[in-house]
Amino acid sequence: xxxxxxxxxxxxxxxxxxxxxxxxxxxxxxxxxxxxxxxxxxxxxxxxxxxxxxxxxxxxxxxxxxxxxxxxxxxxxxxxxxxxxxxxxxxxxxxxxxxxxxxxxxxxxxxxxxxxxxxxxxxxxxxxxxxxxxxxxxxxxxxxxxxxxxxxxxxxxxxxxxxxxxxxxxxxxxxxxxxxxxxxxxxxxxxxxxxxxxxxxxxxxxxxxxxxxxxxxxxxxxxxxxxxxxxxxxxxxxxxxxxxxxxxxxxxxxxxxxxxxxxxxxxxxxxxxxxxxxxxxxxxxxxxxxxxxxxxxxxxxxxxxxxxxxxxxxxxxxxxxxxxxxxxxxxxxxxxxxxxxxxxxxxxxxxxxxxxxxxxxxxxxxxxxxxxxxxxxxxxxxxxxxxxxxxxxxxxxxxxxxxxxxxxxxxxxxxxxxxxxxxxxxxxxxxxxxxxxxxxxxxxxxxxxxxxxxxxxxxxxx
Numbered sequence: 001x002x003x004x005x006x007x008x009x010x011x012x013x014x015x016x017x018x019x020x021x022x023x024x025x026x027x028x029x030x031x032x033x034x035x036x037x038x039x040x041x042x043x044x045x046x047x048x049x050x051x052x053x054x055x056x057x058x059x060x061x062x063x064x065x066x067x068x069x070x071x072x073x074x075x076x077x078x079x080x081x082x083x084x085x086x087x088x089x090x091x092x093x094x095x096x097x098x099x100x101x102x103x104x105x106x107x108x109x110x111x112x113x114x115x116x117x118x119x120x121x122x123x124x125x126x127x128x129x130x131x132x133x134x135x136x137x138x139x140x141x142x143x144x145x146x147x148x149x150x151x152x153x154x155x156x157x158x159x160x161x162x163x164x165x166x167x168x169x170x171x172x173x174x175x176x177x178x179x180x181x182x183x184x185x186x187x188x189x190x191x192x193x194x195x196x197x198x199x200x201x202x203x204x205x206x207x208x209x210x211x212x213x214x215x216x217x218x219x220x221x222x223x224x225x226x227x228x229x230x231x232x233x234x235x236x237x238x239x240x241x242x243x244x245x246x247x248x249x250x251x252x253x254x255x256x257x258x259x260x261x262x263x264x265x266x267x268x269x270x271x272x273x274x275x276x277x278x279x280x281x282x283x284x285x286x287x288x289x290x291x292x293x294x295x296x297x298x299x300x301x302x303x304x305x306x307x308x309x310x311x312x313x314x315x316x317x318x319x320x321x322x323x324x325x326x327x328x329x330x331x332x333x334x335x336x337x338x339x340x341x342x343x344x345x346x347x348x349x350x351x352x353x354x355x356x357x358x359x360x361x362x363x364x365x366x367x368x369x370x371x372x373x374x375x376x377x378x379x380x381x382x383x384x385x386x387x388x389x390x391x392x393x394x395x396x397x398x399x400x401x402x403x404x405x406x407x408x409x410x411x412x413x414x415x416x417x418x419x420x421x422x423x424x425x426x427x428x429x430x431x432x433x434x435x436x437x438x439x440x441x442x443x444x445x446x447x448x449x450x451x452x453x454x455x456x457x458x459x460x461x462x
Contacts, residue, residue: 024045024046024047024048025045025046025433026043026044026045026046027042027043027044027046027430027432028043029041029042030042030043030044030054030411030430030432031411031427031428031429031430032054032057032059032062032065032411033112033307033366033409033410033411033412033416033418033429034061034062034065034305034366034367035059035061035062035175035176035177035178035305036176036302036303036304036305036309036418036419036420036421037155037176037178037179037182037420037421038418038420038421038425038427039057039059039178039182040427041057042054042056042057042062043055043056043057044066044432046432046433049070049071050069050070050071050073050074050433050435051066051069051070051071052066052069052412052432052433053066054066057178058177058178059177059178060177061175061176061177062177065366065367068367068368068386068388069388069409069412069433072387073386073387073406073413073435073437074435074436076387076390076406076437077406078090078403078404078405078406079390079395079403079404080093080401080402080403080404081395081396081398081401081402082393082395082396082402087405087438090403090404090405091405091443091446091447091450092450093401093403094361094382094403094405094447095447095450095451095454097359097380097382097401097403098122098125098126098128098359098361098382098447098451099126099451099454100359101126101358101359101380102127102358103127103129103356103357103358103359104123104126104127104128104129104357104358104359104360104361105128105129105131105348105351105352105357105359105360105361106119106122106123106128106129106130106131106361106363107131107132107133107348107360107361107362107363107371107372108132108133108306108362108363108364108369108371109130109131109132109133109307109308109311109323109363110132110133110306110307110308110311110363110364110365110366110367110369111307111310111311111363111365111410111440111441112307112310112365112410112416112417112418112429112440112441113310113311113313113314113416113417113418113419113426114416114417114439114440114441115307115311115363115365115410115416115439115440115441115444116307116310116311116314116315117314117318117441118440118441118442118443118444118445118448119311119363119440119444120314120315120318120319120327121444121445121448122361122444122445122447122448122451123327124327124328124329124330125329125448125451125452125455126329126451127326127327127328127329127332128326128327128361129324129325129326129327129346129351129357130311130315130323130324130325130326130327131323131324131346131347131348131351132306132308132311132312132323133306133308133348133364133369134270134303134304134305134306134308135308135323135324135347135348136270136274136275136277136347137268137269137270137277137303138269138303138304138308138309138312138322138323139278139322139323139324139343139347140269140272140274140277140278140281141269141278141281141301141303142312142322142343143278143281143282143343144278144279144281144282144285147278147282148282148285148286149285149289150285150299151285151288151289151292151297151298151299152298152299152300152301152422152423153264153298153299153300153422154300154422154424155182155183155300155420155421155422155424156424157262157264157298158183158264158300159182159183159184159187160187161261161262161296162183162191162261162262162263162264163189163190163191163192163260163261163262164191164192164193164194164256164257164260164261164262164263164264165183165191165192165193165194165263165264165265165266166194166196166253166257166263166264166265166266167193167194167195167196167198167201167265167266168196168197168198168221168265168266168267168284169196169197169198169221169267169271169272169280170198170266170267170268170271170272170302171198171199171201171271172201172203172266172268172302173201173202173203173204174201175268175270175302175303175305176302176421177203179203179302180201180203180204180206180207180210181207183207184207184208184209184210185207185208187208187209188209189209190209190210190211191207191209191210191211192210192211192213192256192260193207193210193211193212193213194212194213194214194215194253194256195212195213195214195215195217196214196215196216196224196253197216197217197219197220197221197224198214198217199214199217200212200213200214215249215253216246216249216250219244219246221272221273221280222273222276222279222280223246224246224250225280225283225284225287226283227240227242227246227247227250228250228254228283228287229283229286229287229290231247231250231251231254232254232286232287232290232291233290237250237251254291257291257295257297258294258295260295261296262296262297262298263291263295263296263297263298264297264298264299264300265284265288265297265298265299265300266299266300266302267281267284267299267300267301267302268301268302268303269281269301269303270303284299285299300421300422301421301422302421303421304419304421305366306364306366306367306369307365307366307410307418308323309418309419309420309421309423310417310418310419311323313419313423319339320339321339321341322341324341324342324343324345324346324347325339325340325341325342325346326339326340326341326342326346327339328340331455348372349372349374352372352374352375352376352379353374355376355379357379358379358380359379359380359381359382360375360379360380360381360382361382361384362381362382362383362384362385363383363384363385363407363440364383364384364385364386364389365384365385365386365407365408365409365410365440366386366409366410367386368385368386368388368389368392369385369389370389370392370393371383376400377397377398377399377400378398378399378400379400380400380401380402380403381398381400381401381402381403382403382405383402383403383404383405384405384407384440384443384444385404385405385406385407386406386407386409387406387437389404390404390406405438405443406437407437407438407439407440407443408431408435408437408438408439408440410429410439411429411430411431411432412431412432412433412435413431413433413434413435413437414429414431414437414439415428415429415430415431416428416429416439417429
């Protein structure tokens with residue numbers, strides 16, 4: 001696997017075995033945008049029908065994602081309440097909805113860095129709350145970091161140094177199919193993988209030079225971490241209530257960690273039991289801190305698909321706060337803070353269920369994630385989504401205006417940039433094809449300019 005992304009090259013190929021075949025454009029060293037591993041060693045094949053395939057890469061997630069793109073994307077048009085309209089008409093309608101809203105919510109937020117910057121500027125123009133479709137998992141990791149700090153590690157460090165992996169209560173390959181290939185392929189290091197509070201990931205057995213075992217697969221993660229914390233802080237297993245043998249198993253694991261050159265703990269916030277996943281993450285980081293007094297260890301956090309890590313990082317740059325932040329309009333009432341971050345109050349599902357949002361701008365530019373089912377039928381909806389999402393929307397069941405604008409998928413129809421899963425590298429994306437779809441950044445910028453123009457007209461004397 002490459003640590004940096006090489007420029008994409010295109011090769012046209014034809015075959016005359018059974019007569020002429022459609023020419024195929026091949027993108028080499030192409031970066032997949034559908035998983036936060038951002039694998040950049042892929043050979044993407046584009047047919048004349050604008051379908052994409054990666055025949056030499058064994059990744060079910062990538063294959064499923066590519067299957068959703070075809071020539072129909074090129075003729076997908078915007079729509080209002082199910083009726084096709086021009087892009088200009090759809091943009092005017094969307095701007096009108098945002099101009100009238102007093103408490104708009106920007107949900108989904110599945111876009112790249114440029115799209116995130118433009119959405120933030122638009123949110124500042126209409127006083128919107130920003131949240132991600134993976135907000136629960138992201139907020140759990142953020143809360144643990146804010147409360148206790150963290151010992152993070154990177155894919156590069158795991159690949160080059162970690163001879164012991166402790167996978168806690170998750171199955172990495174389920175959402176990140178090439179995880180073990182990414183950390184082990186082409187290396188000669190012998191690795192020991194211990195799965196704690198979960199069964200062994202079936203894909204781990206396919207990794208080269210690794211040995212996998214599972215312990216405490218059926219134990220409660222909360223109970224295990226409580227005993228583990230005590231042991232890490234120096235308590236003896238004999239002094240703890242150990243009727244189930246949990247403390248003894250953890251003591252043996254700590255002894256193995258002490259012998260390791262470098263231990264990488266692997267967690268996936270989305271796989272942890274909610275709503276108190278932040279407490280589990282915090283407890284695990286405290287254990288890792290204790291281990292670092294005498295050994296070397298770090299935590300690799302998996303997650304952040306659909307650009308959520310990139311959007312969170314971008315919003316933090318621009319505002320100083322992570323997602324689940326409300327950005328006030330410039331003409332806010334006196335005493336109103338310009339920014340307000342609250343991971344509980346500004347949760348998408350809570351805002352919609354309580355009907356505290358009077359308009360929803362839903363962005364899903366990677367996969368066709370539909371708006372939440374908790375959205376009230378009488379709340380106006382603006383969707384910036386993949387063409388596949390447009391066909392899945394049913395505006396006829398809604399009482400309020402429903403506006404759909406098809407947008408480009410970064411890495412498929414447009415260039416872009418995303419943060420990798422460990423947030424240590426920003427990876428450039430190169431379009432694998434050239435379907436004429438607008439980017440999220442261009443749509444959001446247009447809407448921000450339209451809102452600014454409306455505000456200027458309102459302030460102007462008659």
